[in-house]
Amino acid sequence: MYGGTVRFAVEGLSLERLLNQCVDTGVILSDVRRPRVRVITAAVASSQFKHIKALAKKYDWKLTVRKVTGLPRLRDFAWRRAALAAGVIVFLAVAWYMCNCVWSIQIHGAGPYLGEVRRALLENEITPGRFSMNIDVEELRALLSRRLSGLAWVSVSLDGVRLKVYCVQGAPRAESDLSDQPRDIYASRDGVIESMRVAAGAARVKQGDAVRKGQLLIKGEERGWGGSTNPVAARGEAIARVWYTAEAIVPMAEIASVPDGEPISRKVFVTPWGEWSPDPAPDFDGAQAVDAQARAVLIGAVLPLWVRLEEYAPVALESRPRAEEDVKQEAALAALRLAREAAGLDKPIIDKWVEYSIIDNSSESGMNPGIKAHLTLEVLENIAK
Secondary structure, eight states: OTTOEEEEEEESSOTHHHHHHHHHHTOOEEEEEEEETTEEEEEEEGGGHHHHHHHHHHTTOEEEEEEEESHHHHHHHHHHTHHHHHHHHHHHHHHHHHHTEEOEEEEESOGGGHHHHHHHHHHTTOOTTEEGGGOOHHHHHHHHHHHOTTEEEEEEEEETTEEEEEEEEOOOOOGGGGOOSOBOEEBSSOEEEEEEEEEESEEOOOTTOEEOTTOEEEESEEEOGGGOEEEOBOEEEEEEEEEEEEEEEEESEEEEEEEOSOOEEEEEEEETTEEEOSSOOOOOOTTSEEEEEEEEEEOOSSSOOEEEEEEEEEEEEEEEEOOHHHHHHHHHHHHHHHHHHHHOTTSOEEEEEEEEEEEOOHHHHSSSSEEEEEEEEEEEEEOBO
């Protein structure tokens, strides 16, 4: 039957009325059975089951629903699981919202302009919780470039739920840069050009070009009328990916102290004018280290008198091996600090990678053995000099 069926049982007296009333009202029963004298079972369309309930109530019969099939069963199941369905819908909605919003704003390389960058983002309502689809990163980059004249280069990108702003500060121009004498601009170091900004002169490289130190970047000439060229003082910036390297060596063993003898204690009486002890200070063998601990106890209620309790524990020094992963991590962090100092802490880091090697030659490292971390740091830098 279309729309589902309800299998039911009716128990009571004069059950023939059920069949007669169904015939009179047009209610169609199927699979009618009479397992006992006072019991009739049958199936009816779910849309007509209300008539069966009305007859059962009218004649005081006991009505029992045994099975529901089709859409009514699904409706009942959905109703019983309404809370679960609502929870799933809410979870999916929250998950979609969390994945389509910016929850972290990272600003790199802004230096003293960090406050200005944050203020510009706040004025444009770029805050955690903002829908990422409503953020035009190219328009935001252009806005920051126009507003912050002290920045030589700005990049804005969306990385999942993070908004990243990379900045390169513009260095103050020297007196020679302000000169109008014709001159060219060359690369101060090797790199790969990320962007070019030419204020005067003609660019000789473009984005994506690999350049070497000393290579011509901006030619100090401009075209005039009739195809002629006029010498000018080249001015501009060349933001490039450059690399700095650093090395650090960390020994694979550490020096630890172990107890080597009976501990010794003594009392020292201390006043503002001096101190005295009935026990001499212990004289340990020079080959032994000493762990000394002391604590002071005030014993004078009126006079400033203390007793310093000293405990000496003779120890011996021994070399203990360290976990290789711990040594590698320490060496990589040390190399990263050196590379960042060489590059300058104001430059945004694009990438970094580390290569490890085991050092067995004590003449090279001063310690044997050890792990050398060779770190390469990739940053953005203005190489137009």
